Amino acid sequence: METLQFRFGQGSRPLAGNAQLVGVVGSGNLEVLIEAVPLDGACEIEVHTAAVGFGATWGAVMEDFHARWSLADARISINDNGATPAVVSLRLDQAVESLISPAAPSTGGTP
Amino acid sequence: MDWQTLATQLFPGGHDIVERDNFLSGSAQVDGKRVAVIGTTGHVPIGIEIALAQATAILKTVQEHPGRPILILVDTQGQRLRHRDEMLGINSYMAHLGKCVDLARRKGHTVIGLVYDQALSGGFITSGLIASACYALPQATIRVMGLPAMARITKVPEERLTELARDNPVFAPGPENYLRMGGLHGIWEQNLAQELAQALAECSPEDRRMALGRERGGRMLAQPVADAVRAGGDVRAA
Amino acid sequence: MTGEGRWTVQQSNRSARLDRAASALGGALNGKVVDAARIVDLLHAVLEPGDRVCLEGNNQKQADFLGKALTRLDPQRVNNLHMLLSVLSLPEHLDVFDKGIAGRLDFSFSGPQAGRLAKLAQTGKLNIGAIHTYLELFARYFIDLTPRVALVAAEMADREGNLYTGPNTEDTPAIAEATAFKSGIVIAQVNRIVDKLPRVDIPGDWVGYVVQSPTPYYIEPLFTRDPAQISEIQVLMAMMAIKGIYAEYQIERLNHGIGFDTAAIELLLPTYAAELGLKGKIARHWALNPHPALIPAIEAGFVESVHSFGSELGMENYIRARPDVFFVGPDGSMRSNRAFSQAAGHYACDMFIGSTLQIDLHGNSSTATLGRIAGFGGAPNMGADARGRRHPSAAWLKAGQQAREGRNTIPRGQKLVVQMVETFREHMAPAFVERLDAWQLAEQAGMAIPPVMIYGDDVTHILTEEGIANLLLCRSDEEREQAIRGVAGYTPVGMGRDKRMVENLRDRGIIRRPEDLGIDKRMATRDLLAARNMKGLVRASGGLYDPPKRFRNW
């Protein structure tokens, strides 16, 4: 296992609501716990991952995540079981959306 | 230890236990009182027939001898691994056995388990582990599975498991580990008859195994977690 | 040699072989029908050392009884055989080399035996002539690799040797024709010998011997994909494919690779594509095995025709009930033909879309991995521009126009070849690499060229969860490289991109992100799949599809 920590200061978007957990620590998947915590405007992310040696990849994924959302006073905690960056980004966005707008997005008019 | 030797040591006052296809049943004299005895021998795998036979013996005791203490003698290599058992719902037969033990307890029967040889996972969970208190002989084997098989399934090297097992009773087989974790109330080193009489006298119907595991340093989280859930230490809308 | 015999050497040799067989088998030979217990005697009689022997191994049916019989030959009597196999998938296919019965191999695809094949090649027990595409190998059967003896599989035979191949005709016509008309000997293993065949797939006068195998030939459900295993990322990519490529080019005639990515597309046709109003406009004609995942699209009226390389287990009753869509004989079972379907996929389809394991910065893609000599089967034919094509279509012309825009050349179309991959595979293995593993494999195995499945100059689009790179619109090698890096996500190749240049390519529509296509990623859920599990496929088929046992959860 490897632990990675990221901190992005001066976010602009605060969260509202209770902590949420999105995703499952299944194979190739991860869980994202997102909480509104006073952090002096920062967003802190801690990752526990089973895939060792991908710190640079995680860093890039997190920078893009911050560029998308610019969260303020947000703590994000991740347990990862080898998810690909695409799945990580998807879960992160789902986690943020679960706190920013409580209504789930429409899944489209399928039969 | 074979069951006859065990019975001689446990019941100096005499017994009428009989074995039929590795199923033990009968009664014995303990401290001047009659005790019902059921169990298995020969490391027999617990299949549907023997699970049902044990359950039948327990219900019969409840019907015919209200309040008579029950001793369950455990020696099994685990549940029987056959398609037919699964097809016929072996889990239902096991659950039935467990429920019969539970009913007996609630109707005032003291129920004690004793692992005198082997106890493995599925065969143990509805016998010794469902009793009000469970004990073992020191040379007994108790486990879910051996470390080599565990290493295969968890993909953790066996050496690492062996190393961890030294300080952490959670992985390793053996009655001492089950004792530390609260799964066993005690290990009977000598004078089995006296130990049995004392166990019957002390037995409480309450499930205190989490507390035992914590007191003995083998299972540190179970009790606090269950307590926190029960006391609502940290509740919020989901 | 002079005189009459000069031009009939092969015929005379054939007669000698048949005579040897007749005397060796005696009463065990009844017309063309050989007692299964005497199969080794037959092979000893008709084979000669050094013969080119074609053993029918397909994606579906396998001449496994004859393949096993070959391994029982005495290498003192029969050796140094030159084996021709389109699919080398059973252990016995390699046992003949291990035992010294065969020495040389020409083949197309070796999937499950790829590791052992590489090892045998290293020991020198097996000498690889070349790795071909299917069509290429069939072509050589008629030029310089004509079999002396062909060992084929069929469902049934009658006593005259006529063969019924059932829905898995596959390679049999190509093999039998090349062998029979060049004085070779065709031996067929059949599941049953009957008085009257449902239909004749191979005429009896092409066939030398027929043997009823003790057990039916082995068959593998190779093209069945359980929709339950399709991920939301694959749904997103399927949406991008439909909106960004199928709709964009109005692709009516196509071939899909095997895999969950393309299965997701098939399952989104009746839902997402229908919502986009694309029914009747895209995906009408297919060169494709009867993929169970295509059932909902067929039922929704999307699909007008499907011609197949081979069949798929469990689809028999469904196909029988949909003769307007599939190629079905008067008996009600499908007639497949790998050679024709490969030709159809190459010349008559406007697009191939499929997955791969690795893509390099030039767009070359390969599924070759170290220590395994696998080959690519039909993919290179599907995934290559048909330079001999002359008939136009909207999709073909648009692709050609994009490729040649601004250049003063004569108008001409181009086939669309789409590689669809997630940027990372399992265990964080990147799909985009600086150098294909194929180079190292070529060095290890002493191959003349690295085994590339689809060459970069044939690839027109690369589709990942990050976006679609349209390589047709790139005007320089540098642009191509940045377009590829631009959809390579967080792989080292992707992170090595020139951000400014990639943004510029995006402005020009060379790279299109999901949002550029108007796709809301949050819509990409499994709810969009027309069937979400195997039972959903059975329901869609009206109970006609009967999935193999291993795919059921009921």
Next chain:
Amino acid sequence: MSSYLELTARQRIPAMFDAGSFEEFLPPSARVASPHLAELDSPVSFDDGVVVGRGLLGGHTVFGAAQEGAFMGGAVGEVHGAKLAGMLRRAIDERAHAVLLLLESGGVRLHEANAGLIAVSEVMRAMLDVRAAGIPVVAVVGGANGCFGGMGIAARCANTVIMSEEGRLAMSGPEVIETANGVEEFDSRDRALVWRTTGGKHRYLMGDCQLLVADDTAAFRAAALDAIADLVQGEVGLTLEGLLAEQDMLARRLQDADGASEPMELWRRLGVSDPAGVPMLEADAFLALAARHRAGLQPAASGTGER
């Protein structure tokens, strides 16, 4: 129809309980993960693979749990088991209307085998304590991973088991049996056989589950509401009569199955005329058929046993 099977444990809770009513005990933000997995260099989960809490079901206070099958197969470790046991004890303290267990588990978590084994037995005893307190316990089995091992036994300690056809309820997994006794004993790749042997329809026909529904969250919720409404009318604790009836059913099953080795043969003996057609039947059609042939319906039998 919205698939129950495809949902995560955390998604199943709001699908089953009244909207917005569920309060989770020891939620993920409490970060009570398994201490043993970390030692084995294995990823942990903030909820250790189980959601426990209290919510409303049809307006009544119902305690509940949902096991996450995708995390270690839903297997029970020390924390996971203690959360279940703690919730069950609290249901008694607070006099719950009922307990609803959404089970999906391979049984004991081998990474913490001894703790898991003891924990499963604690959960079983706590379930029976809940019933003894007059509170009905309903178990739901409809996840992709089924309900096996100790949890397969625990499920049958509930008053009512609700299954979908896709759900599996058993003791040992087919792979385990195949490994121990060979592919001839149980071909684990023959999934049709696996489902005939352990799946919801077979369990329903044999009397090991009391309600069968299509794989649809609304159907599961409706079945849970029905089951609880039915159970609160009567005695939910163990009774001698109930266990004698169950014993009768299980003994009869043994007799009736004499010499049979294939589930379809058992169905045929129950009077099902086309056993091979059973797996393809949709839930409604199947229930109509089962209404005539389910074990325990014959006049000689005394009901479907303990409930």
